[in-house]
Amino acid sequence: xxxxxxxxxVAMIVLIMMVSTAxxxxxxxxxxxxxxxxxxxxxxKQRVVQTLKGDVSIPVDPKRAIGLSVVYPExxxxxxxxxxxxxxxxxxxxxxxxxxxKDTLKMGIAQTPDFEKILASQxxxxxxxxxxxxxxxxxxxxxxxTVLLPQRENWRDELRDIAEVLDRSDKAxxxxxxxxxxxxxxxxxxxxxxxxxxxxxxxxxxxxxxxxGENIDRGSFIHKTLGLKPIKEFPQNERSLSxxxxxxxxxxxxxxxxxxxxxxxxxxxxxxxxxxxxLWKNMTAVKKNQVHMMGGKEWFSLGMSPLADLYAIEDVVxxxxxxxx
Numbered sequence: 518x519x520x521x522x523x524x525x526x527v528a529m530i531v532l533i534m535m536v537s538t539a540x541x542x543x544x545x546x547x548x549x550x551x552x553x554x555x556x557x558x559x560x561x562k563q564r565v566v567q568t569l570k571g572d573v574s575i576p577v578d579p580k581r582a583i584g585l586s587v588v589y590p591e592x593x594x595x596x597x598x599x600x601x602x603x604x605x606x607x608x609x610x611x612x613x614x615x616x617x618x619k620d621t622l623k624m625g626i627a628q629t630p631d632f633e634k635i636l637a638s639q640x641x642x643x644x645x646x647x648x649x650x651x652x653x654x655x656x657x658x659x660x661x662x663t664v665l666l667p668q669r670e671n672w673r674d675e676l677r678d679i680a681e682v683l684d685r686s687d688k689a690x691x692x693x694x695x696x697x698x699x700x701x702x703x704x705x706x707x708x709x710x711x712x713x714x715x716x717x718x719x720x721x722x723x724x725x726x727x728x729x730g731e732n733i734d735r736g737s738f739i740h741k742t743l744g745l746k747p748i749k750e751f752p753q754n755e756r757s758l759s760x761x762x763x764x765x766x767x768x769x770x771x772x773x774x775x776x777x778x779x780x781x782x783x784x785x786x787x788x789x790x791x792x793x794x795x796l797w798k799n800m801t802a803v804k805k806n807q808v809h810m811m812g813g814k815e816w817f818s819l820g821m822s823p824l825a826d827l828y829a830i831e832d833v834v835x836x837x838x839x840x841x842x
Contacts, residue, residue: 566682568664569647570654575662575682576641583638583661584679585630585645588672591822592679593644594618595692602638604630607779607814613828629653636660644679672821696823703830704744710837714771716745717802720812721775721791723783725759728768732756734820739774742826743833766796773802774833776812809836 562577581601584590590603594617602622610618622638624631630653635643640661647665650657657663664682669675673693680689718729718739729736731747733756740747748770752758760768777784791797802808811832818825 564684566664569667570658570663570665573662573664575664577684579642579683581638581640582642582644583635583640585643585650585657587626588675588818588821589644589646589679590614590618590621591818591824592672592676595676595823596680596683596685596688598683601640602634606817609814611815611817611825611828613815613824630657632656632660644682672823676823692823696827699827699830700742703834704742706834707743707745707837710841711745711772713746715748716740716772716774717748717751717768717770718774719776720778721784721788722778723781723787726762726765726787726791727757727759729757730755735816738820738826738829739833743830745772745833762791762794762796765791766800769801771801771805772807772809772837773800774809774811776810776816780813807840809833809840811836 563574564577565572565574579598582593582598583602584593584600585604587604587606590600591614593600594614599617600621602624603618604626605623606626608623609615610621622634624634630650632653635657643657643661643663645657645663645665646668648668650663650665654663654665666675666678666682669678676689676692677686680686716739718736720727720729728751729739730751730753731737731740732754736747736757739745748768750768777788797803811829812819815828815832816825819829820826
C-alpha cells in the first residue's frame with residue numbers, strides 16, 4: 518500500500534506542475550489589447566478606411582489581397598503587393614507579371630465573381646471597383662473586408678485610390694514619377710528616330726480591323742505620351758474606327774504599329790488575309806518595311822496600367838531602333 522501511496526503522490530506532483538506550466542504559458546501567449554485596437558503578439562493589426570460603403574476595418578499589412586478587375590492586380594503589384602488570386606482575360610499572364618504571379622490563382626473573368634475560388638484563396642482584403650462589384654458587395658464582404666473604389670478616368674487616380682487603402686501613397690507617387698521619366702526619355706528618343714513621320718496604330722480582331730486615334734487610352738499613349746505623329750486623315754472627334762480591308766489605303770502612314778488582339782485562329786486568319794492583300798502591300802509603311810508588330814497580351818492594359826505602359830515604352834523604342842539600323 519505504501520508503494521501505491523508513493524506513486525499516487527508523485528503522480529499528483531507531476532500533474533500540478535503540468536497545470537501550472539500550462540497556465541503560465543497560456544498567460545504568456547494571451548495578446549494584450551492596445552488602445553488602437555491591435556493585439557500584441559499577433560498579425561491582426563487593423564486600420565479603419567473610409568469607403569463607398571462606409572468605414573471598413575482592414576489589416577494594416579494585408580498578406581492575401583485580391584484585386585477584382587483585370588487591371589487591379591497590376592496596381593497592387595506596382596505598389597508592392599502580389600495578389601493571391603486574380604481575374605484574367607488571357608490564359609497566361611503578360612510576360613512582365615509571369616514570374617511575379619507564378620503562384621497566383623487565375624479565376625477567369627465573368628460578370629459574377631467566382632466566390633468559391635475567392636473563398637478558397639483565404640483573402641484578408643478584397644479591393645474592387647464599385648461599378649463592377651457593387652452588386653456582389655454583401656457576399657464579398659462575408660469572405661473578407663471589402664473596399665469598393667470609384668470609377669476614374671485616369672489610371673493614376675485609380676492607383677492613388679488603391680495606394681491610400683494600403684497606406685502606400687508615397688509608393689504610388691514614386692511609380693507615377695518614375696514612369697514620367699521613362700515617357701520623357703522615350704518621347705525624345707522616338708523623335709530623334711522618326712521625326713515627323715506619321716504613325717497609325719492598328720489592331721486585328723476576330724471580327725474587325727480597328728484603328729485608334731488620340732482620344733482613347735491606347736491611341737493617346739502612342740500619339741500624345743510618346744509623341745508619334747498621327748495621320749491627318751483620322752477624324753479628330755473619333756476615339757477609334759472599325760475599317761474594312763478596302764478602306765485601308767485611305768489611311769497611308771509612314772509607320773504602322775500592328776497588334777493582334779489574341780492568338781485565336783479567327784484573328785490569325787484575318788491577319789493572313791490582310792497581309793496577303795495587294796491593297797496592304799501597296800501601303801507606304803509596308804513598302805518601307807516599317808510595320809512594327811507589337812502587343813498581344815502584353816498590351817492588353819495599355820494606357821490603363823503603369824506596368825503595361827512601361828512595357829510598351831520599351832517595346833516601341835526597341836522596334837523603331839531596330840527599324841533604323
